[in-house]
Amino acid sequence: MLRNSEIHDVVWPRAARQMEIAPVAPRLETLEGKTVAQLWDFLFRGDEVFDLLEQGLKKRYPTVKFVSWKDFGSTHGADERQILADLPETMKSMGIDAVISGMGC
Amino acid sequence: MLRASAAAEKAGVPSSSLVCEGFIGQASTTSIGLGLPNLPVALVPGHVGTQSTEELNENVLGVTVDDVVRNLTEAPGEIAMVEDPEPHEVVFSGTIDEINRLFVENEWSDGLPVIPPTAQRVEAFLAFTDRDPDEVLAILLPDSRAATIWSVAVNGVMAGCRPEYMPVLIALIEAMGDPDYGVEHSGNTPGGETLITINGPVASQLRFNDEQGVLRDGFQPNTSVGRFWRLALRNLAGFLLHKNDKCTFGNTWRVVMAENEPVLDEIGWPTTAEDLGILKGKSAVSIARYTGSNLIASATGNTGEKMMPFLADAVLKQNTWQLVFTIGTSPGTLRPLLVLSPILAKTLAKDGWTKGRVKQYLYDYCRLPAWEFERYLGEWTDHPIRDLKDQVNLRRAPSEFAESDDPNRMVPITFRPDDFMVAVSGDPLRTNAITFAHNGILGYSVAREIELPSGWDDKLNMAR
Numbered sequence A: 001m002l003r004n005s006e007i008h009d010v011v012w013p014r015a016a017r018q019m020e021i022a023p024v025a026p027r028l029e030t031l032e033g034k035t036v037a038q039l040w041d042f043l044f045r046g047d048e049v050f051d052l053l054e055q056g057l058k059k060r061y062p063t064v065k066f067v068s069w070k071d072f073g074s075t076h077g078a079d080e081r082q083i084l085a086d087l088p089e090t091m092k093s094m095g096i097d098a099v100i101s102g103m104g105c
Numbered sequence B: 001m002l003r004a005s006a007a008a009e010k011a012g013v014p015s016s017s018l019v020c021e022g023f024i025g026q027a028s029t030t031s032i033g034l035g036l037p038n039l040p041v042a043l044v045p046g047h048v049g050t051q052s053t054e055e056l057n058e059n060v061l062g063v064t065v066d067d068v069v070r071n072l073t074e075a076p077g078e079i080a081m082v083e084d085p086e087p088h089e090v091v092f093s094g095t096i097d098e099i100n101r102l103f104v105e106n107e108w109s110d111g112l113p114v115i116p117p118t119a120q121r122v123e124a125f126l127a128f129t130d131r132d133p134d135e136v137l138a139i140l141l142p143d144s145r146a147a148t149i150w151s152v153a154v155n156g157v158m159a160g161c162r163p164e165y166m167p168v169l170i171a172l173i174e175a176m177g178d179p180d181y182g183v184e185h186s187g188n189t190p191g192g193e194t195l196i197t198i199n200g201p202v203a204s205q206l207r208f209n210d211e212q213g214v215l216r217d218g219f220q221p222n223t224s225v226g227r228f229w230r231l232a233l234r235n236l237a238g239f240l241l242h243k244n245d246k247c248t249f250g251n252t253w254r255v256v257m258a259e260n261e262p263v264l265d266e267i268g269w270p271t272t273a274e275d276l277g278i279l280k281g282k283s284a285v286s287i288a289r290y291t292g293s294n295l296i297a298s299a300t301g302n303t304g305e306k307m308m309p310f311l312a313d314a315v316l317k318q319n320t321w322q323l324v325f326t327i328g329t330s331p332g333t334l335r336p337l338l339v340l341s342p343i344l345a346k347t348l349a350k351d352g353w354t355k356g357r358v359k360q361y362l363y364d365y366c367r368l369p370a371w372e373f374e375r376y377l378g379e380w381t382d383h384p385i386r387d388l389k390d391q392v393n394l395r396r397a398p399s400e401f402a403e404s405d406d407p408n409r410m411v412p413i414t415f416r417p418d419d420f421m422v423a424v425s426g427d428p429l430r431t432n433a434i435t436f437a438h439n440g441i442l443g444y445s446v447a448r449e450i451e452l453p454s455g456w457d458d459k460l461n462m463a464r
Helices: A046-060 A080-094 B002-010 B021-033 B053-073 B096-105 B119-126 B149-159 B163-176 B201-205 B220-237 B261-267 B304-318 B321-325 B342-350 B355-365 B370-380 B388-393 B456-463
Strands: A008-011 A035-040 A065-067 A098-104 B015-020 B041-044 B090-094 B136-140 B145-148 B193-199 B284-296 B337-340 B367-369 B410-412 B421-424 B433-438 B446-449
Touching: A008 B096, A008 B119, A035 A046, A035 A080, A035 B002, A046 A098, A046 B053, A080 B002, A098 B002, A098 B021, A098 B041, B002 B015, B002 B021, B015 B021, B015 B053, B021 B041, B041 B053, B090 B096, B119 B149, B119 B163, B136 B163, B145 B149, B145 B220, B149 B163, B149 B220, B163 B220, B163 B284, B163 B446, B163 B456, B193 B201, B193 B220, B261 B342, B284 B304, B304 B337, B304 B342, B304 B355, B304 B433, B321 B370, B321 B433, B337 B342, B355 B421, B367 B370, B370 B388, B370 B410
Parallel strands: A035 A065, A035 A098, A098 B015, B015 B041, B337 B421
Antiparallel strands: A008 B090, B136 B145, B193 B284, B284 B433, B284 B446, B337 B433, B367 B410
């Protein structure tokens, strides 16, 4: 029986984190002449947002190039695991320098 | 979306993640679980779903572009990580009131009082498994935490479970870790809640309620094991409201449903566990996430032909936007659930209906015009899919979805008859049913056998 005055020694209720903390990748000096991949989860008007980003970034960096989300497939849902597992190789073969990933909404 | 960014960063490619205003907090906590606490995000002001084209242009060109450039060309600042205690560590000594205050303050409880997880109480749970307390059952996203036998016992204590429920709790965490279930999606905005179904001899041995009021709190095993599930999502996986759990509304945990196995045996229908691959006679838990339910009152009739139209109509109407899980996000993963009260199941069986025939009927009659299905996808949920026929041509849907060009042709809501789940529980003598809308790949149906410890019968008798 629990009494309010009784003292209990309680253990930590959470499970331990397992992931290794990693640094982010080195950043680019400029987007000029670079190839940027568009990764999309096929949700929340990402197609329109990527069009606008292309427009805005090309204005600042006229030689920046984009690889469309259409070339990658949806990064959410049934194909997610395979697409992400293949991503390092896919990016390498496409000469990708940077990634824009959306949409978190 | 963040998982894609993390994959790029780990491959040495800088990323920028596009995040709407209300999701910035979730992005920062999720990034920690991905091992990249300073994963850079670009703000998309407001929510794109409510913005005019002009507003979206202004927000993206005026705000998001700057953030993307910064994300890709400037190194993000370091983020200091808080050191966690060790899993077996005593973190506090105090009275029950003090402990409950501490657990609420640290987001370790659901807001209701918890039973203090002392080592002694945890040991009582561990007596009901032969497995090593430090055995890792699964690494659970979003926090990437290692759910161990020990941590299962701790949360079982807190939830108010009895020690003898431990084999059920272990099986549940194994199911939670099944990649097909997709625990990582448990903080999504629709906020679906998992329904646990228990089958096999253990259900009656542990005195789960399998009849009247089966889904209402009031029976210790059904209620406390349901509460354990949500505490485990909190403490073992890391889903916290206003952080990783972004349910728009949410609801309290679902009480565990035990199926009425004597009735299933009597009418010769397989159990839910058997439908999910568990051998007949074995004890098992099954889990699936559902976004909501609707009670179907007074399904009267003495034949299947009289009863089934009403039931199929209700199942169909419960599934609207969820059709994105049939065709869209994750083709063929919608599994609507119909729970029949025993008297309904027995009436159907008496009229010669097998469970397979019930599923076939639901497949044949839970249908809607193709144009209406397409409207849910392309217009109302903004998926980039406008034509079911395209999906068939791309082999992302079976041919039944494109049998003609007629927009009024009737199309099914699942890929296969077997995608419908049918269970039997609830008040044995009331002609009601209940149907649940499924969350597709964001909580796919999986089952796990319950492994009993050596000397189970003796231990159970002692516990009673």
